[in-house]
Amino acid sequence: MKDISKVQQPSFKEALRFWFKLGWISFGGTAGHIAIMHNYLVDKKKWISNSRFLHALSHCMILPGPEAQQLAIYIGWQLHGKKGGLVAGILFVLPSMFILLGLSIVYVLFGNLPFISAMFNGLKPAVIALIIMALFKVAQKALRGPLHFAVAAAAFACMLFFNVSLLLIMAGAIILAFIISYLHPSLFHHKKAAEAIEDEHGYYINKYSTKPQTGFKIKPILKLIGVALFLWLIPFVFFNLFTDDVHFWDSLSLFFTKTAFVTIGGSYTVIPYVAQFSVSKLNWLTNLQMTDGFALAETTPGPLIIVLAFVGFMAGYNHFNGSLLMGTIGLLASTFYTFLPCFLFVFAGAPVVEKTQDNPLVEGILGLITAVVVGAILNLTLFLGKNVIFPGGVEIKSLDLISLTWIIVSLVLIKKFRMNVIYLVGLSVLFGLAHYAIANIHGRIL
Template sequence: MNPQLIDIAKVFLKLGTIAFGGPAAHIAMMDEEIVNKRQWISREKLLDLLGVTNLIPGPNSTELAIHIGYEKAGWKGLVIAGCSFIIPAVAIVWILAIIYVRYQNVPSAEWLLYGIKPVVIAIIIQALWKLGKKAAKDTPTTIGGVLATLGFFFGFDEVIILLTVGLGVMIYKNFPKKNIQGLFLLPFSGLFAQTNVNLIFSPNEINIFLVFLKIGSILYGGGYVLLAFLQRDLVENYQWLTSQQLLDAIAIGQLTPGPIFTTATFVGYLVAGNLGAICATVGIFLPSFSFVLLINPWVDKIRNSKFASGFLDGVNTASLGLMAGVTYTLIRTSVIDVFTCILTIVTAVIVFRYQVNSAWLVLGGALLGFIVTN
């Protein structure tokens, strides 16, 4: 294999194995590995790719990995990066699904997240600081980022926040001009989110693939939005799962590293065994590969357009504003006692002052969590 593709596989296999903590943590780790350590792309380019991923359906961090692979080595890099990032989590979830079917119980690993979450918080804070200095490049983008964070706390829809801030910054920067014509990347597929298939599907492999293909094509937002889609389709409409099984599936997705969309692997296995797991996983992630392949070539054109560039600047800073809101939520649920508070502070000092590999920090957090809770 091409040495470049081998490098891509190694990096994203590692990230997929240690990337606990959701999209914000994944983005922080990619910034460290891709921008800081390897200089594969600039931080400005990473922000542009992140801004674009926020405007299309699917798991943002996975799509960012796919974008980076495409930037590095074309369509082959796209496939290698995406699959390498997804496969570790899929393998872990698949094994847990087998155990679950046998014992009808979710394995307990509170100690793992107890030690890892505070470490991840510090990694995210460092990434926010670095990315924020690039994204908040002037007064309009800085204000846009603050407004996006406020919008998050007031419960506004994430896509509405991104579009509003993006358009606001674009209009402000180009207000004197007439006949504003920009290249807008609007999430039209979200219009299909209300489309519902009323057919009663039997849980065979083809139907599992089609259901998860639909979800992967129209889903914006994180795990709670995914939960709502799966509840409506798989529990209420098709009655493939019980609500308890669905909650257990979401819990497994949050417990394991990598994208929470690997919940699909767990659900697919519960419904139709190994083939079901494969069909569900391919179905939910395939749209992300397709969207990135179609959109990536336009990223530079968007940046070179004066109007679209202003829009992208707004989307970038809004993305970080939302990331800041998510970070606050994570802090409230992860920093829960003296130990986790001290661990967060110590890790923050380490990541800001020393170039320590995030993999070692995550492993160290897991070990400390095990020691403290056992």
């Protein structure tokens, strides 16, 4: 069918304005990001049809990295080629990076002040509530039968009791998918919702549009890999020429590069992996600092995976004895190495992934990987939650009833009253300050 559309291609300047705006208003995590893009790009501007939007989103779920940012890169690429994809992806992250840098500096300089600590004490229970809600939302969509429930439970047990890395668990899920597809493929079958009928020709990009650069073409992919490798090496040269502890920076760069390749499933998948290694093995920051970083990331726009930038900041800051400069370099390096592969995955991988559409084996693999994500989120909930509810150790006498109560209140506000994340964050900060003030007054009276 001919590529006919009633909507003209948006100008690059018009798209640029939207991507810039998106970087500053994209609160609410992945669901919030997708909702904003869908409302503007599909409903308001009709730059892309609903079917192609969901089609692109499903591809981004396959790729490692934050799917909302990769969706922006993907749509930017479809609208204006690689130039559009670069602008969309960079502007999606840049505002949150600068905001988090400012918050990180405030955190290390004034975090020990009572009122600052009180603010974070109010935020932490709300963060746990947000993770719990994410767990239920993902589980409802991902666990479609006994097989998926079993894989999620096994993934959770492996991470909690045996400290197995997420990468190994995902590899095991892929192997299991191959075995099941050969022995019992019917286990993968599930009912699909009927597709909504819409006027595809009322959109600039629709299901009849010619897909750019589909299929596997070795020369363009090798060129992209070469460019990405060149960019990847630039910070190494800087570290070797201008820093003292080259080993630390090499370790940080390699760690966040590796992290970027195991983030299938989005931010909630990578955070347990980063928390496990940066806290328990690398000793870059403490468990409570990791929870504080998660709370900081919740207050910024952009992808939640930006919490990795905070980890990089704390790693540089702590390793170099409280140096704000080294902390800033750590934040910039961790951001660079976390998000650089995202552009490579979309530009090189998306055309290839499109050819796997409706492939039963690929759908089966994705289903098991998503089940692993559920187990990872549950593990994250316990990993962070136990330090909020039991700050003095997991025993009844150290139970923090105030934090437990605010977790429940936050869940009610999110679930029943559908409170916006920004409002919940603000209310939680006020709750923390109010609790501190009341406790302080009570202490003076006594």
